Structures are given as C-alpha cells and as structure tokens.
Amino acid sequence: MIRKAVGLALASALSVQVSAAxxxxxxxxxxxxxxxxxxxxxxxxxxxxxxxxxxxxxxxxxxxxxxxxxxxxxxxxxxxxxxxxxxxxxxxxxxxxxxxxxxxxxxxxxxxxxxxxxxxxxxxxxxxxxxxxxxxxxxxxTPVLYYNKDALAKVGAEPPKTWEEIGQVGKKLIDAGYKCGFTTGWQSWVQLENFSARHDLPFATQNNGFGGTDTELVINSPAHVKHIAQLAEWQKSGIFSYGGRRSDSAPKFYSGECAMYMNSSASYSGVKGAVSDFEFGVSQLPYWKSMIDTPKNTIxxxxxxxxxxxxxxxxxxxxxxxxxxxxxxxxxxxxxxxxxxxxxxxxxxxxxxxxxxxxxNPGTDVAITQMTSGTPTANSKGLRLGNFVQIRDIINEELENVWSGKATAQDALDRAVERGNTLLRKFERSNG
Amino acid sequence: MAPQLLVTLVFFIWPAGQAVWQSFLVEDAFGLSTEFVWFENYAQIFTDSRYYHTLWTTIIFSAGVTLMSMGVSLLLAVMADQVVRGAQVYKTLLIWPYAVAPAVAGVLWLFMFHPTVGVLAYMLDTIGIEWNHFLDGDQALLLVIIAAAWKQISYNFLFFLAGLQAIPQSLHEAAAIDGAGPGRRFFTITFPLLSPTTFFLLVVNVVYAFFDTFGIIHAVTKGGPGDSTRTLVYNVFDDGFVGLDLGGSAAQSVVLMVLVGLMTVVQFRFVERKVQY
Known part of the structure; x- marks a missing residue:
C-alpha cells in the first residue's frame, strides 16, 4: 500500500516535471x-x-x-x-x-x-x-581598425586616425617593402554603410529607409565616389589589397601581409587567437578629415x-x-x-x-566608445532596407569590378544604385 | 498505376507544377501576402541584361566542365584499361572523388588555390603567375570549372572504362597487324565504338554542369568576383534562398527546366545521329 502510494506520488511528480518544463x-x-x-x-x-x-x-x-x-x-x-x-x-x-x-x-x-x-x-x-x-x-x-604594432613601429608610424593618414602610413609600408598596407572585411558594411554614417551622409533616401519603403539608394554621391575611387587607386599601388567578401581577408592580416585590417569589433577574439608573430592594436574606424571635423558614431x-x-x-x-x-x-x-x-x-x-x-585588454573598449560618442543622427542611426541581403551582394559585385579595374568608381556605384533600387521597388510592392 | 509513373508524378510532376504555379506569384518572404501576376516574373527575367550575361557564363562554364571532365576521364580510362598490375587499386583511387560532397570538393580546391594560404597559388606565384581568384574573374571561373570537373571525373571514368572493356580485343589486334599505331587505333576503332557511352556522358555532364554545381560555386566564389561565376542555377539558388524572392526564383527555374529540356532534345536529334550503336 505504502509502496503503491510512493509509486503514485513519484509518478505524478515525474509527470508534473515533464509537463511543466x-x-x-x-x-x-x-x-x-x-x-x-x-x-x-x-x-x-x-x-x-x-x-x-x-x-x-x-x-x-x-x-x-x-x-x-x-x-x-x-x-x-x-x-x-x-x-x-x-x-x-x-x-x-x-x-x-x-x-x-x-x-x-x-x-x-x-x-x-x-x-x-x-x-x-x-x-x-x-x-x-x-x-x-x-x-x-x-x-x-561595429567595425574598427586592427593594426600591426610591430609593422607600424618599424616604419615609424602612429596608428592612423583618418583616411589621409591611412594613405600616408600605407605608402610608408609599401616603400619599406611591405606587400600591402591595409585590407577590409565586409566591404559594403565597412566601406559604404559605415562610411556614410561616420561622415553623416545618407545611404538611402527616407532617412535610410526608416521613413518608409519608398526609399532609394544614394551611394553614388560625390563623397562616396571619391572614397571608392581612392580605394581603387590604392588597390593599384598596393596600399589597399582586396581579400574577398565577408571576412575572407582576415588571413592577410594574420600572416602579416597587410599591416592594417578593418573589420567587426567581434573579430577581436579571432584576431587574438590567430596572431602570434606580432603585437596588434585596435583603434577607431578612420574618417576623412577633408569631409568631416568630428566623425559621427558608426552603425x-x-x-x-x-x-x-x-x-x-x-x-x-x-x-x-x-x-x-x-x-x-x-x-x-x-x-x-x-x-x-x-x-x-x-x-x-x-x-x-x-x-x-x-x-x-586594451582596445576592447574602442567599439563602445566609437558607438556611444555623440548623438546618432538620421544618417548614423542605421539602415532599414528591404531585400538588403541581395543589395549587399550587388554592392559586392560592383565593388569587385572596381578593385579589378573593370569599372570606374562612378560607373560601378551608379549601377549599384540602379540595380539596388530595382530590388527596393520589388520589396515596396510586396511589403509596402 | 505503374510504380514508375507514381514516382515521376510525386518527385517530378508535382514539384515542377509547384514551381510553375509559384512563378506566377509575387509574395513576401513569409507568404503572408500573395499576388497573382501572370507573366511579370518572366518579363522581369528577360528584360534584365544581367540574365543574358549569366546565361553566357553558364554556357562557358558548362562547356568547360563537360570538356575537361570527359577529356581527362577518357584519358584516364584508356590508361587504366591498359594497366595490368594493380588495376584494382588504380581504379578504386580514381573512383574516390565521387564520394566527396560538392561543397567539400569546392572547399578543397579553394584551399589549394587560396591566394594567401593556398599551396598551388604559392607555386604559381613562384613561376610568376599571380593567382587571386577573389579579384580576377577569369581565374575564378577557371577554378570553379576545375573543381566541378574534378568532381565528375570518377563518374565518367567508370562509364568510359566499362565502354572500353566492351570493345573486343580482336579489333585492336587486327588493326595492329594491319600496321595501325596506337593513336590511329584509338581514333578509328576505340573512339567510334565508344560513341554511345560518350553520347550518354555528354547528356549527363551537361545536365550536371547546369543543375548540380551550385554547391561548388557557393563554396568557392559565391558567384563572384563581380558576377563572373554566377551561373543560371546559382542565380536560382541565390534569388530564392538568399533573397527569398520565390516568384522570381521559380520563374528562373522554369526557364532553366525548358532550356535543359530543349538541349536534350537537340542532343538526341542531332548529336545522336553520329552515334554508332
């Protein structure tokens, strides 16, 4: 009897547990x-x-x-x-x-x-x-700049804050026999989306899509073209070296080939694990001094x-x-x-x-400082674009045409805008 | 109902019908709103100049894959046919790549040719060829062709070898006695007698290159750089599964289906005439 009662109690306890979780x-x-x-x-x-x-x-x-x-x-x-x-x-x-x-x-x-x-x-x-x-x-x-401390010290350069300095440091590195100055991961995110936010430029109309689905890309503005054209020029001289979409360029930095590398702050643990031959540092994503005095937050x-x-x-x-x-x-x-x-x-x-x-862990606070300094503007709040996965691929394709010399920055960005807008209209239609 | 009919119905007619139906719709990703648009998805495909560029890439890619994989495997089969000792080992090793999944095959080749860490890229660099398929579209196309062809070599090899072994030895001997060298014997006896196998493999390889290669392309280049390795089937995958544009993707796959159907008809009507059974 007791046994039975215990059994019952146990069974019910068990079943309660099962159904409760x-x-x-x-x-x-x-x-x-x-x-x-x-x-x-x-x-x-x-x-x-x-x-x-x-x-x-x-x-x-x-x-x-x-x-x-x-x-x-x-x-x-x-x-x-x-x-x-x-x-x-x-x-x-x-x-x-x-x-x-x-x-x-x-x-x-x-x-x-x-x-x-x-x-x-x-x-x-x-x-x-x-x-x-x-x-x-x-x-x-958010994207930050990783740099090879040893390489920079060897050419007597400080970690660059601006794109102007990136160019100078890159040239010093090339002159000193390095194969590459810098490379980047996620080119659309780092070199166009965050470029726009940092310089307080719109990426798309309608407050970057926050205002509605009837938005259009504006990444063929003179500032965008200037930036991409400069990168293309650097690609020729070796100051910039394209290493693939997403984070495919990481090995270029790990191996010491490129002395600087722009990618997500979340790459920190990966960089720390992979880099053993040199000391590395982290600093904020550069900005063009000629375009803005105090850069905005990144996105x-x-x-x-x-x-x-x-x-x-x-x-x-x-x-x-x-x-x-x-x-x-x-x-x-x-x-x-x-x-x-x-x-x-x-x-x-x-x-x-x-x-x-x-x-x-010096450098781990760079991202949060960069994100929280200043008040986000309509241009640095973020992006809200439909079909954006495909639009990023379009941007990848068009930028690759620039790096390989098949297209000029202006032509490629014009085409990216045109192709991207087609997808935005498609999205507007099925989700408007 | 005959079982094979049922299989065709369930595994071909039904999904194909779904694709055709889907190709007339414009939908959001979650399927919450659906609009019937007749042929609009098709109109969009055929007014897009990039689609024709993709078609052209596909033709080059498919021709490259078919020629390379059939050529190499024919060569290997002819040689394997003559091996006396250790033939089993030789054959087994050649059949191996067939068991490798497409994406894995892609990654293998990607690693060997990786511009920064690849062994072959390094070797090419030492002889003065700068290899960077992340930037150079032609190199990227060549790389995916090699990877896709490599994957298919085993399959072709098996069929070629079986075909070769079905050719009576007496024919070779008779020709040899008449004074024909190995090259001449190959082109006048072996190759014509092998033509049914070659024809079958041609159809299979073209279909493979058209339909079955997106795993490799996805693993190696993702269609880039630019759109230099974007083939029709990769575009279907990308628009449908990455872009979640099911209507447009379905329309493209219907076009692809018609295209391969047409090609097979052409092959059977014109190429098959030259085949000697």
Missing part, C-alpha cells in the same frame, strides 16, 4: 566557440528555473538561419525565437503577422522591461518609428532575436523570461568580454568596466 526552441547562427557560449547561456537559464527549457539549435550562417526560419514558418514548424542579422531587419519588420514584437511580448508576460536600459545606438536599428522595440538585441558589433552589424508567432501563450512567458535573463548585466558582460560583441545594456558596460576588463 515547456520547451522553447531557439535557432541561431553562432558556430564554433560562439556556439558553445550560446549553449552555455541557454544552460545557465535552464538551471536558473524549472518551468522552461531553452533549446538552442545551430542552423548555419545568418542567411541560412533566416531562410530556415522563413521556410519553417511557411510550413507552420517555426521556432519560438530566431536570430536574424541586421540586414534582415526590414524583412522581419514587414512580416507583421509572423513576428511577435518584443515590447508586446514583455508586456503580455508581465516581465519587467525598460528599453532605455539598452544602448540607444543598438536599439535604434530595431525600433519601430513610434519608438517600440521589435526584437531583442543579442550580438551587435552596428550583428543580429537580434526575433520571436515568431504561432505557439501557445504560455510558451511566450518563457521566452520573455529568457530575454530578461539574457539581458542581465552578468550574462551580457560575460558575452561581451568573451566575444568582442558590444554589451547591449549600459549596466553590462558598467559592470565590465568595474571588473577592470578594459584595462587588462
């Missing part, structure tokens, strides 16, 4: 050591309470993850949470029936949430025009977490709790310090500073 699926695009960190965060949340279990699933790179989520949504198999990169933002925002906005999610679940805790230069990218936060920032980065790249509709209301309470856990200063500070992504809340930045991380 609601599973929340989280699709992400973080491979390698970043993926392990993601699992660690999920595990931390799972251990902190018993009601929900967050299950992270790696779905490939950003594009693959987004495509997978879209396909899953069409088949009614969507995850609760999906990590979408910044260029997918406009598509996600336009998908009103598919997305459960973060501000609403938090309010419905009754979880404490104050958007002003988050870095405004990060949330600005993901906030609707009436000031509502639509997705939860997770990993945001972000990286991704946010979007909640997808179509699950039980109870599940979404778990999502809200998870988001709250994710933005806690401890979790964020740890993520920031490990990856080089920006801390998404002011509290996490403060905590990191208090822990003395920036003093021990």
């Amino acid at each position: 609601t599973e929340i699926e989280w699709w992400h695009a973080m491979g390698g050591s970043l993926g392990e960190k993601v699992n660690e965060i999920a595990e931390g949340f799972n251990n902190s309470q018993d009601a929900y279990v967050v299950k992270p699933v790696f779905k490939g790179n950003y594009t693959e993850t987004m495509t997978a989520a879209v396909a899953a949504f069409r088949a009614h198999q969507q995850p609760h949470v999906v990590q979408v990169f910044e260029v997918g933002t406009a598509s996600m925002m336009a998908a009103k029936g598919a997305v459960y906005p973060t501000w609403k999610l938090m309010a419905d679940a009754g979880v404490e949430f104050d958007p002003s805790d988050y870095l405004s230069s990060v949330t600005g990218y993901y906030t609707s025009n009436d000031g509502k936060m639509l997705s939860m920032p997770f990993n945001s980065s 972000i790249g990286g991704a946010t977490l979007w909640t997808l509709n179509g699950h039980d209301a109870e599940d979404y309470k778990g999502v809200a709790q998870f988001f709250s856990y994710l933005s806690s200063p401890e979790v964020q500070a740890d993520w920031h310090q490990f990856t080089g992504y920006l801390p998404i809340t002011y509290a996490a930045a403060e905590l990191t500073r208090k822990q003395g991380f920036y003093e021990q």
